[in-house]
Amino acid sequence: MVGSGVSSAPTPHSGYHWDGESRKFFEGWYYRVTLPEAGETFAFMYSIEDPLGGESNSGGGAQILGPRDEYLCRTFPDVSKFWAWKKGLGLGHWGQTSLTIPPKLIDRDTFEAEVKQGYQATATWHQGQLYDPGSGHHCTWQYTIEPVYGWGDRQSTAGWLSFLEIFEPGWQILMAHGWATGWIDWNGERYEFNRVPAYGEKNWGRSFPQKWFWFNCNSFDGEPNLALTAGGGRREVLSWMESVAMVGIHHEGQFYEFVPWNGTVTWEIAPWGFWKMQAWSGDLEVTLTGTTEEPGTPLRAPTQEGLVFACRDTMKxxxxxxxxxxxxxxxxxxxxxxxSQCGLEVGGGPWNETWIVD
Known part of the structure; x- marks a missing residue:
C-alpha cells in the first residue's frame, strides 16, 4: 500500500491509555536519537506499571541504551510522581526533587535546577537527568524534536484491533522520523547535535508479547528521508495467541505498509545475530536483512513479573x-x-532455535 506519509495532525494513541482504575496495566514510551557522525545512538525507554499503586510491581522505570550499547537504568517507585497527558504525547516522572507541586510539564530551567532524577517528554521536547549511585554512571539531556513522519496518514500501527483494545499489547509508532537538535551528556562525554534523526513509539496493555523481534532505522546511507520500522511477535488476541508481523517504510513522502490484512509477511529470526523478513502487498515486495556481530545488551521490559530483563538489543x-x-x-x-546504525531486538521466548514463519 502506498500513500502520503506527511501530516501535522497528532498520531493516534499519542495519549495515555490508563483508565484510572485497572491495577494490572503498563504503558511504555521509546525515544531515540541517532548521531550519524559519531556513529552512536541513544535510546530512552520509559514505563509505568500498575499506576494505581500499592502492588508489588507498581512504579516507573527509565532505561537508556547509550554509546557502545552501554546501559543505564533507574526506577521510580512513587507512582504519584508520574504524569501523562490523556489527549496528546506528554509524560514525565520525578524521582529526587525539591518540588512540592503535583508533577507536570515545567519549564526547562526549573526542571534542570529542581529535578535531580527524572525526565519529561513531549512530541517536540525531551529532557532529563539520571544518576546511578551504585556505578556512578549518569546522563543528562535536552533536545528539541521536529516531527517529519508520524505513521502513515495518521493511522494506527496495529490497525483496527488496537482501537478495540483486544490486541495485547497495543503498539503505536508515534514518529517514524523527525529531527533532533540539542545535547546529551553521557558520563561526561558531551554530544551536541543539530537536526539528526529522531524516532518515537509506544506500547500499552497488561504485559509485553510472549515472544517478539524488531527492526528500526531512520539513518540510512545517502537516504536522509527514509525510515523503517518492522517487527512481529506472538501476541494475545482475546483468548488465543497468534503470530503476526508488519513492515512499514516512509520514503520521500510516501508510506509503504505490509501487514497481514493487506498482504503476506514472512520471517526468519535467529536467537541472536540474524533477522530476515519478506513481505508482499499488491504489486510490492520488500526484503529486509539485519545482522550484527555485537553481543547485544539485555534490557528490561514490563512482564507479568514486573519490569525484568526480557529482551536483547543493539543499536549497531x-x-x-x-x-x-x-x-x-x-x-x-x-x-x-x-x-550500520539499525536497532535490532529479540525478546521474550523461548529462543532455542531460529523462528521461521513462511
Missing part, C-alpha cells in the same frame, strides 16, 4: 532494505538502502 545493527515493484510480470527495484 547492519540492515539491507530492498523494495521492489512488479511491472509487466517482473519485479523492478524501487529502493535499495543500507545502514
Amino acid at each position: 545493527g547492519q540492515v539491507h532494505l530492498q523494495l521492489k515493484q512488479r511491472r509487466q510480470g517482473r519485479y523492478e527495484m524501487l529502493l535499495e538502502a543500507t545502514s
Whole structure:
C-alpha cells in the first residue's frame, strides 16, 4: 500500500491509555536519537506499571541504551510522581526533587535546577537527568524534536484491533522520523547535535508479547528521508495467541505498509545475530536483512513479573532494505538502502532455535 506519509495532525494513541482504575496495566514510551557522525545512538525507554499503586510491581522505570550499547537504568517507585497527558504525547516522572507541586510539564530551567532524577517528554521536547549511585554512571539531556513522519496518514500501527483494545499489547509508532537538535551528556562525554534523526513509539496493555523481534532505522546511507520500522511477535488476541508481523517504510513522502490484512509477511529470526523478513502487498515486495556481530545488551521490559530483563538489543545493527515493484510480470527495484546504525531486538521466548514463519 502506498500513500502520503506527511501530516501535522497528532498520531493516534499519542495519549495515555490508563483508565484510572485497572491495577494490572503498563504503558511504555521509546525515544531515540541517532548521531550519524559519531556513529552512536541513544535510546530512552520509559514505563509505568500498575499506576494505581500499592502492588508489588507498581512504579516507573527509565532505561537508556547509550554509546557502545552501554546501559543505564533507574526506577521510580512513587507512582504519584508520574504524569501523562490523556489527549496528546506528554509524560514525565520525578524521582529526587525539591518540588512540592503535583508533577507536570515545567519549564526547562526549573526542571534542570529542581529535578535531580527524572525526565519529561513531549512530541517536540525531551529532557532529563539520571544518576546511578551504585556505578556512578549518569546522563543528562535536552533536545528539541521536529516531527517529519508520524505513521502513515495518521493511522494506527496495529490497525483496527488496537482501537478495540483486544490486541495485547497495543503498539503505536508515534514518529517514524523527525529531527533532533540539542545535547546529551553521557558520563561526561558531551554530544551536541543539530537536526539528526529522531524516532518515537509506544506500547500499552497488561504485559509485553510472549515472544517478539524488531527492526528500526531512520539513518540510512545517502537516504536522509527514509525510515523503517518492522517487527512481529506472538501476541494475545482475546483468548488465543497468534503470530503476526508488519513492515512499514516512509520514503520521500510516501508510506509503504505490509501487514497481514493487506498482504503476506514472512520471517526468519535467529536467537541472536540474524533477522530476515519478506513481505508482499499488491504489486510490492520488500526484503529486509539485519545482522550484527555485537553481543547485544539485555534490557528490561514490563512482564507479568514486573519490569525484568526480557529482551536483547543493539543499536549497531547492519540492515539491507530492498523494495521492489512488479511491472509487466517482473519485479523492478524501487529502493535499495543500507545502514550500520539499525536497532535490532529479540525478546521474550523461548529462543532455542531460529523462528521461521513462511
